[in-house]
Amino acid sequence: MPKQSPEERRSNFREVALGVDPELAVREAKRCIQCKTKPCTKGCPVEVEIPEFIALMAQGKFREADAKIKEKNSLPAICGRVCPQESQCESLCTLGKKFKPVAVGSLERFAADWTRENSPESGCEKTNTDGPALSLCTAADGIERPSARIAVIGSGPAGLTCAAELALMGYGVDIFESLHDTGGVLRYGIPEFRLPKAIVNQEVDYVRSLGVRIFTNVLVGTTLDLNEMLAKGEYQAAFIGTGAGLPYFLEIPGENLNGVYSANEFLTRVNLMKAYRFPEYDTPVKIGKRVAVVGAGNVAMDAARTSLRLGADDVKIVYRRSRTEMPARLEEIENAEEEGVQMFLLTNPVRIVSDGKGGVGAMECIKMELGEPDASGRRRPVPVPGSEFTMDVDTVIVAVGQGPNPLLARATQGLALNRKGNIEVRDEYGATSIPGVWAGGDIVTGAATVISAMGAGKRAARGIDIWLRSQS
Amino acid sequence: MFRIMEKRLLAPAVHQLVVEAPLVARRARPGNFVIVRTDETGERIPLTIADYDPEKGSVMLVVQEVGKSTMDIGLMEEGDSFTDVAGPLGQATPIKKVGTIVGVAGGIGVAPLLPQIKLHKEIGNHVITIVGARTRDLLILKDETEQASHEVIFATDDGSSGYHGFVTGALEELIKQGRQIDEVTAIGPVRMMQATCNLTRKYNIPTLVSLNAVMVDGTGMCGCCRVTVGGETKFSCVDGPDFDGHKVDFDELASRQAFFRDEENLARELAEQKRGGCRCHEK
Numbered sequence: 001m002p003k004q005s006p007e008e009r010r011s012n013f014r015e016v017a018l019g020v021d022p023e024l025a026v027r028e029a030k031r032c033i034q035c036k037t038k039p040c041t042k043g044c045p046v047e048v049e050i051p052e053f054i055a056l057m058a059q060g061k062f063r064e065a066d067a068k069i070k071e072k073n074s075l076p077a078i079c080g081r082v083c084p085q086e087s088q089c090e091s092l093c094t095l096g097k098k099f100k101p102v103a104v105g106s107l108e109r110f111a112a113d114w115t116r117e118n119s120p121e122s123g124c125e126k127t128n129t130d131g132p133a134l135s136l137c138t139a140a141d142g143i144e145r146p147s148a149r150i151a152v153i154g155s156g157p158a159g160l161t162c163a164a165e166l167a168l169m170g171y172g173v174d175i176f177e178s179l180h181d182t183g184g185v186l187r188y189g190i191p192e193f194r195l196p197k198a199i200v201n202q203e204v205d206y207v208r209s210l211g212v213r214i215f216t217n218v219l220v221g222t223t224l225d226l227n228e229m230l231a232k233g234e235y236q237a238a239f240i241g242t243g244a245g246l247p248y249f250l251e252i253p254g255e256n257l258n259g260v261y262s263a264n265e266f267l268t269r270v271n272l273m274k275a276y277r278f279p280e281y282d283t284p285v286k287i288g289k290r291v292a293v294v295g296a297g298n299v300a301m302d303a304a305r306t307s308l309r310l311g312a313d314d315v316k317i318v319y320r321r322s323r324t325e326m327p328a329r330l331e332e333i334e335n336a337e338e339e340g341v342q343m344f345l346l347t348n349p350v351r352i353v354s355d356g357k358g359g360v361g362a363m364e365c366i367k368m369e370l371g372e373p374d375a376s377g378r379r380r381p382v383p384v385p386g387s388e389f390t391m392d393v394d395t396v397i398v399a400v401g402q403g404p405n406p407l408l409a410r411a412t413q414g415l416a417l418n419r420k421g422n423i424e425v426r427d428e429y430g431a432t433s434i435p436g437v438w439a440g441g442d443i444v445t446g447a448a449t450v451i452s453a454m455g456a457g458k459r460a461a462r463g464i465d466i467w468l469r470s471q472s
Numbered sequence: 473m474f475r476i477m478e479k480r481l482l483a484p485a486v487h488q489l490v491v492e493a494p495l496v497a498r499r500a501r502p503g504n505f506v507i508v509r510t511d512e513t514g515e516r517i518p519l520t521i522a523d524y525d526p527e528k529g530s531v532m533l534v535v536q537e538v539g540k541s542t543m544d545i546g547l548m549e550e551g552d553s554f555t556d557v558a559g560p561l562g563q564a565t566p567i568k569k570v571g572t573i574v575g576v577a578g579g580i581g582v583a584p585l586l587p588q589i590k591l592h593k594e595i596g597n598h599v600i601t602i603v604g605a606r607t608r609d610l611l612i613l614k615d616e617t618e619q620a621s622h623e624v625i626f627a628t629d630d631g632s633s634g635y636h637g638f639v640t641g642a643l644e645e646l647i648k649q650g651r652q653i654d655e656v657t658a659i660g661p662v663r664m665m666q667a668t669c670n671l672t673r674k675y676n677i678p679t680l681v682s683l684n685a686v687m688v689d690g691t692g693m694c695g696c697c698r699v700t701v702g703g704e705t706k707f708s709c710v711d712g713p714d715f716d717g718h719k720v721d722f723d724e725l726a727s728r729q730a731f732f733r734d735e736e737n738l739a740r741e742l743a744e745q746k747r748g749g750c751r752c753h754e755k
Contacts, residue, residue: 178691180509180516180556188693217558219691223495245693249705256698256705256724258731265694273515273688279742282515282541283688284735358727405692406710 001106006338010308013192013276016335017081022060025110029057031095032102039092040104045455046079046161048072050089050104057107066115069108074164075157075203075454077116078186080109081195083451084329116202145170146472148236150464151229152176152212153220153408156184158241158441158453158460160207165461167210171468174235175212178219178407181272184243185442186450188272189264191302193309194332197271221408226415230436236471237436237464240423241457244442245405249398250294254352259288259360263295263303263399270306288394290314292363294349295399296326297447301333303397304341312395315341320348320368320381346370346381350388352396363391402447422446429463430456438463474508474554477530482612485537486580487546488522493557494529496521502587503565503682503714506531507690509556510544517541518687520584520659520713521560531557534583534612540739543747561690562713565680567591571654572598574646575621576639576668578660579605582613584682585659590620598622600646600653604639604664608632640667653677658717662729666722673718681717683708686729700724 002018003009009016020028032054040050048069056065069076085091085105093101149172152163160183163173181187183200208214220226229235247262249255266285269275273283287310293303296319307315317336319326322345326333337343346368355361367387370379404421416424416433423432423439430440440456442448478490496506505520523532537546548554565588573592577585582603593599601621605611606629618624626634627642635642639660647653656679658668665681672679685697685708692710699708702719706712 178558179689180558188689217556218495219558219561222560223499223558225499245691247693247695249695249698251705256700256728258728262695265688265696268688268694274513278735279739281513282739284732284739286732286735358730407691 001103003335006340009193010305010339013309015196016193019113020106020110022062022110022114025057025062025107025114026060028103029054029107032058033095035094037094039094040089040102043088043090043092044072045088045451046073046458048089048108053111054102054104054107057111062111062114063119065107065111069111073454074161074207076108077112077199078157078195078203079451079454080105080107080112081199082190082449084449086330088451141169143169145465146468148172148468149174149234151220151226151235151238152241153226153238154178154184154241154243154441154443155182155204155214156241156243156441156453157186157450158243158457159184159239160204161454161457162239162241162438162440162461162464163212163457164207164210165458166464167207167212169461169465171465173212175214176218176220176224177214177216178242179272180216182214182216184241188268189299189302191267191271191306193305194302219407221411226408226412226437227434230434237468238438239430239457239460239464240408240432240437240439240443241441241453242405242408242443243453244402244447246403247398248401248403250349250400252349252351254354254360255398257352257354257360258358259286259394260352260396260398263293263299263397264402266303266397267299267306270310276306276310285310286395287312288360290316290393291395291397292316292318292344292349292391292393293397293399294318295401296321296328296333296345297399297401298328298332300397300399301328301336301341303399304336305339307395307397308339308341316344316391316393317341318344318347318349318363318365318391320346321378322346322370325378344391348381348383349396353390355394360394360396363393363396365389365391402442404443404446420446427463428459429466430460431463431467436467474557476548476550476552476554477528479548479550482534483610485546486610486612487535487537488583488613489533489535489545489548490530491533491554491557492529493531493559494526496557496559497524497529497531498526500524500531500560501564502567502591503562503584504560505562505690505713506533506557506559507561507687508533508545508554508558510541510548511555514544514555515541516556516688516690517545518561518684518690518709520682520684522583522586524587531559532583534580536580539736540743543740543743558690562709563711565657565682565714567595569595569597572600572652573655573657574643574653575599575601576643576656576658576660577601577603578639578658578664579610580612581658581660581664581682582617585657586613586616586620588657589617593620593622600625600651602627602639602642602646604628604642604660606630638667639664640671643668644671647671647675647677655680656717657681662722662726665717665720669717669720669722679717680714681720682713683715683720683725684713684729685709685725686731699728
């Protein structure tokens, strides 16, 4: 897929991957050999019928292809951009055994983008009203269902997917979002240059067009009480998709100095609050000249690439394991390196040193080497004695993962959690310890991918449907 | 939603706002705060709830104009609406029957102190409140404070009203008089809370402070508001905002509050230019 050149893109926030043209899309779709076994489909957490939509693409039927995807996936323009296709559908492609696999992600993105750009409206023509949202849409599958309203907590990928699925079944759905805007991590976490917010808006609008109501500024657990909502009969069931919203820190000296951000704070300032447009937008962000980003997942790559775009001269990824263990998508690592991000691998920070004025003056690190495999199966990094060195930095961004946000769980009686504070689920649908309440996405699994959260939202919708029908 | 039902000027550039927020009002407790945004380009501003009325469906906020965002709030009129009000956030203040409590407020810190001392009085504690300000005109909510307390001491730095000196001086006098004080709650500027804690530490009086760290989301998501309490990192928004004042690293808090000072100054100057000068001496 064509991209903005590294020199150009490292100083703007526009989307890096430019998308393909119709001709290229058809040509790529025609590469699919429509094999009988359809291994690609098994790699998709939301079960998109990949060969079927690609067959439509090959005939130039882009709108039909988009509709085919939407039968299983409500957010194709997002998935086409941020799904790790290389470890899912594309990794299983029969063609891929000998040649390059079919570019499923690019095709999905194209179908969604083309349809959006070439139609005045999509989805069913139900508007979002203040009245009850009961049975606004007819069930897409023709099954008669009880009249019920479901509360979905969190408007990230899990919540949006669960809500869309339930709305398509004909249920009334209300989403409650704690922030002032929708999308969860799609909005606050993933930068504009990887997932334009206009795309997020349009995908959220599609979910609204299915009759789903979205209430922002509502924190279930504090603004409303989940058990009370269910007990009063306002809602017959609920889905919790509150995500991984509590940043981990390194727990090393100097971490509270000015100029040390969690990746969550840094990205939230830039993405949700649009600090890259300060002072037009009121929220500031401060970036130094020499930035160290600690961690090597997608969030770390996003933070590093955002730092460059904000004007940092020198951006380093600092990671305690080796390249093989880096959790980020290969594509994102390549993008970052093309833009000039340097990799300091097998390196672990031990202390952040003050500049004497409350800010960051430097970061002390130690070299690591890989020892025996640990519990995660990856070789455990161990410090190399005497290899300490000082890295000259003025900004440190900590991107070493997030834990579950405690607000909802703390306030919701009877909701069972595991040792890490994630919600405990009892079956493949995500049923929790509270009858009528399901959960899915990062709040259950810990930080993972957009698509796995969507898969969980979809399974929960199925579980909720089965349960509601058994109750009536 | 989030309409300003009443607005009143309490002191130069200090505003009292009663804001329609029924869901927040229903579940608010002393110590809770809200996050507000004035408009689509606005910051998320944390403000401690100064009073709440579940029946009217409103919360009371007191805002002092210090930067661009609070100046924007100052410009809002009755009938205008905030784009967003989210809450109630933070842990409610732990309020128990202890005997005698002294509430110490600096500047507009008296506003968030009010719901706490009200509850203290309600559950049977003897409430002494010390309110300090630079000068007489900046002493706000005097009637409300008197109603919520058994005894009130006003203090001004310039001696224009009440005790001449800082709140810590007034508090130390009380202690030296031999008054039994079981707990102190201090709310106000960082240095004022720090000074209060230094004093009460000497006399071994448990002291609670309400921290006003810089926040973005206010829900535990970003970690911007982290503070060191007893050597451990805590998030003011979800672990606080109230902490044991004897354990708080106030110097770190003050330093972190100043991190964005250049940007705050720039935003304020641009706003002042646009409006033709600051408004702090109006009215």
